[in-house]
Amino acid sequence: MAIKIRREDALNYHTQGSPGKIEVVPTKPLSSQMDLALAYSPGVAEPCKEIEADVENVYKYTAKGNLIGVITNGTAVLGLGDIGPEASKPVMEGKGVLFKKFAGIDVFDIEINEKDPKKLIEIIRSLEPTFGGINLEDIKAPECFEIERELKKQMNIPVMHDDQHGTAIISGAALLNALEIVEKDITKIKLVVNGAGASAVSCTRFYMSLGVKRENLVMCDKEGAIRNDRPDLDDIKKEFSTDRDIHTLSDALKDADVFLGLSAGNIVNQDQIKLMAPNPIVFALANPDPEIPYELAIEAREDLIMATGRSDHPNQVNNVLGFPYIFRGALDVRATAINEEMKLAAAKAIAKLAKEPVPDIVNKAYGESKLGFGRMYLIPKPLDPRLITTIAPAVAKAAMESGVAKFPIKDWDAYELELQERIGIDQRLMSVVIARAKKDPKRVVFAEADNRKILKAAQIIKDEKIGNPILLGNREKILSLIQDNSLDLSNVSIIDPLEEKEMIQKFTSILFEKRQRKGMSISEASRLVTQRNYFGALMVETGAADAFISGLTRDYPKTILPSLHSIGVKKGVKRVAGMYIMNTDKGPFFFADATVNLDPTAEELVEIIGLTAEAVKFFNMEPRIAILSYSNFGSAQGDIPAKTAKATALAKAKYPDLIIEGEMQANVAINEEIQRDMYPFSKLIGKKANTLIFPDLSSGNIAYKLLSELGNAEAIGPILLGMNKPVHILQLGSSIREIVNMVAIAVVDAQTNDSI
Known part of the structure; x- marks a missing residue:
């Protein structure tokens, strides 16, 4: 099912923090007068003179070589039509985000208030000194064809109108593979195209370059088949017109091998699909609703191969x-x-x-x-x-x-x-985790459901099918907050512990049995289980929920203790540990322990290393472990170097298959050049450390918080390691995004727990 987007959520997303989705970040230091002099006057004159002497030096001394202009005039924006350049800007910023995320390409989005194709061509052509390439976007047909054609002639940098060519390239790949599966020759297939806009025209041309024959295709628009005798044809439609006795889409689909739809939703029915040749290929690419719903098409033909533009069906054609x-x-x-x-x-x-x-x-x-x-x-x-x-x-x-x-x-x-x-x-780590969570959502109980952030996160979890929220707390207060924040959580379970007499009685017996030889009385157990952190943990322990989330409003030690009492640690584990994932511009790093163990011994560090290594593998990454200190391989004396050196030796002996190095300073751990120059024996050379083990809680906690604030890194966690069942404690004051990330991790943790 497609994700449900609420107007308020979309607007809040674009206004929270800095308005919009992009910013410009300097790539050189600007911390001293010398830096400023080099970056601007007088130092900047030197690269200017080099570029003047040889214009190709612009790629050497500026960002041009990694800079794309995403340019539109706002005349064909998504399914909204001609909404103007200003209204198109959120889309262009979004395109820039995708360029950066998937290919590391920087973008300036440029929205131009000009509809005259010739003037627009001249404006864009004049921008060539700035950009390494031009991505044209959301410009209406037929003007887009002329604009792209002329810019390609006049400019010496790459120019592509993605609305035309992106869908053509991706669906063309799908076509090649589909034809291979059904063993059909592309030069002999009958192709029907429904739609005559920029994407449809470009796809048809591209399929012809792949081998489709002109005489074997029929293009239809809302008036029916595009025929030579129609009086309304422009030059583009004349390119694909036919003189065969075909007038309607149904006529065209009879014995057709391939249907390509780039038109409107729900305009093709099952009877029309049944008219097609054996092993038909249907690319119904209208968004958000395909020309025929996936389920109806598959029901109509068992031998059908289908692709859509949607992520909830196989074979998504995504630009x-x-x-x-x-x-x-x-x-x-x-x-x-x-x-x-x-x-x-x-x-x-x-x-x-x-x-x-x-x-x-x-x-x-x-x-x-x-x-x-x-x-x-x-x-x-x-x-x-x-x-x-x-x-x-x-x-x-x-x-x-x-x-x-x-x-x-x-x-x-x-x-x-x-x-x-x-x-x-590896920056896509959380994207992968969230996608995996969606495939088998689990029941996640929130101890602090009387909090606006938790409820907002629960809404996202529900809408995106990441998990099934269970809201714990005072029923009236939760319902009031849901109403006040215009949320739709009507089908979400709300549990008020004070109303659950049978569960209280059951949980009291379980907790007392677990803690009676630890000094807990039956009356104390009865009192504690009404507290949400105990109640929620016991729901997981008894199978009433699959994962437990808490910690947004309470200190970590107070939050974790009820879970330790109620659920406990895995077999063979003596102590739990906490790990943060730090998403940085150099990839993800795993920090442990930054939340639980105050001053672990060397032996306890070894256990933390084992737990952390397993957690890193959980994220489908190879742990490359550096054990940190203020000393490098015995260069300084003291309790911490002695402890970490001993932990390194013990860990290497216990986990011979892991890449482990230490003791070492933090900068050395992540700087291979220093290691090559100073410590050529390091096992991390060529295997950059991604897992950092801190000698005590203070250093780990300080490091992750400094990196979060000063290094522009995203902290995901803390992820609790060593618990017998999925329990995850939020960072105090976590954002909604951080809560959603943690829930996704908890769901995948629960999936893994089920498979053991």
């Missing part, structure tokens, strides 16, 4: 599979254009990738065990980390072979590493 990586490859060879050869290379690379074994990280992200090439998997999933290292090199090679590359790549292995490092290929 994000293409444009970030196409521009990445074009920029990296300084291509002067994005030509047909480059688009074909992208489509073929996407098609080929779908035939390769699917990594576990992708299977787990989508809750699948056997994703593989076939009718339900024609093209890769958007979260596949191999997309950038597959498509960008293919596009770059095609640019080089077709003669439009000014800066050819020589070392392809080095280029692949550069691509991975450019985006921090």
Whole structure:
């Protein structure tokens, strides 16, 4: 089911913090007078003179080589139509975010108040000195064809109208693979296209470049088949008109092999699908509703292969599979254009990738065990980390072979590493976790449901199908807050512990049995189980819920104790630990312990290392562990260096298969250059540390909080390690986003717990 977006939530998302979705961040230090002098006057004059002497130096001394202009005049925005350039800006900012997330490309979005194609062409052409490439967006047909065509002629940088070519490239890849599965020759298939806008026209042209014959296609619009004898045809429609005795969409679909819809939802019925040839291919790409609902199409034809634009059905045709990586490859060879050869290379690379074994990280992200090439998997999933290292090199090679590359790549292995490092290929960690959670949502009980943030997060969890919230607290107060915040939680379970007499009695017996030899009386147990942190933990312990979330408004020690009493630790675990995921521009780092153990011994550090390593593997990453100190391999004396050196030796002996190094200072742990120069024996050389073990609670806690505030890193956690069942404690004052992230982790934790 598609995600339900509320108007208030969408507006709040765009206004919270700084308005909009983007900002400009300097890439050079600006902390001293010398820095300022180098960045601006007088130092900036030197690169200016170098560029004046050789204009190609602009790529060496400025950001041009990694900067795309996302440009529109707002005349065809999403399904909203001509809403104007100002109203289109949120969409263009969103496109910039996708460029950055998936390909590490910077974007300036430019909204131009001009509808005259010739004037718009001149404005965009004049921007060439600024950008390494131009992504045209949401410009209406037929003007978009002229604008792109003329800009390609007049500019010496890549230009692509993604509305035209993005869908063509992705669906073209799907078509190639679908035809291979049904064993049909592309030169002989009968193609029906419904829609005559920019995407439909570009897709049809692209399919012809793949091999579809002109005489074998029929294009329809809202008036029916586009025929030669129709008086209303413009030059574009004349390009695809037919003189055959075909007048309606039903006429066209008779014995057709492929239907491509880029029109409107729910305009094709089951009877029309039944008219198609054996093993029909249906690409119903209208959004948000396809031309025929997926379920109806599959019901009509068992032999049908189908793709839509939706993420809740197999074979999603999503432009994000293409444009970030196409521009990445074009920029990296300084291509002067994005030509047909480059688009074909992208489509073929996407098609080929779908035939390769699917990594576990992708299977787990989508809750699948056997994703593989076939009718339900024609093209890769958007979260596949191999997309950038597959498509960008293919596009770059095609640019080089077709003669439009000014800066050819020589070392392809080095280029692949550069691509991975450019985006921090593991930055999608939470996207993968959330996608995996959605495949098998679990019951998550919130102890602090009388809090606005918790209720907002519960709404997101419910709407996005990440989990099934259970709200714990005073019923009247929760219902009042739901109403005051215009939330829709009508189908969500609300439990007031004071109303649950049978559960109180049951939980009292369980808690007393667990703690009677720890000094707890039956009356104390009866009193404690009415408290939400005990009640919620006991719900998980008894199977009434799958995971427990608390800690937003209470200190960590007070929050964790009821779960330790009620649920306890895993077999063989002596103590729990806390881990933070720090999402940084250099990728994710795992910090432990920053929340639980005040001053662990060397032996206790070893246990923390084991728990943390298992948690890192849970996120489908290899733990590369650095044990931190203020000393490097015995360079300084003291209790901490002695403890961490001993912990390192013990851990290496206990976990011989893990990459473990220490004791070492934090900067050395993450700086391979220092290690190569000073400590060439380090096991972390070539295996950059991603898991940092702190010697005590103070250092870990200080480090993660400083990095969060000063390093612009996102802290996810703390993730509680070693509990017998899924319990996760929020950071005091967590944001709604942080709560949602933690719930996703808890759900996947519960999924894993079920499988054990």
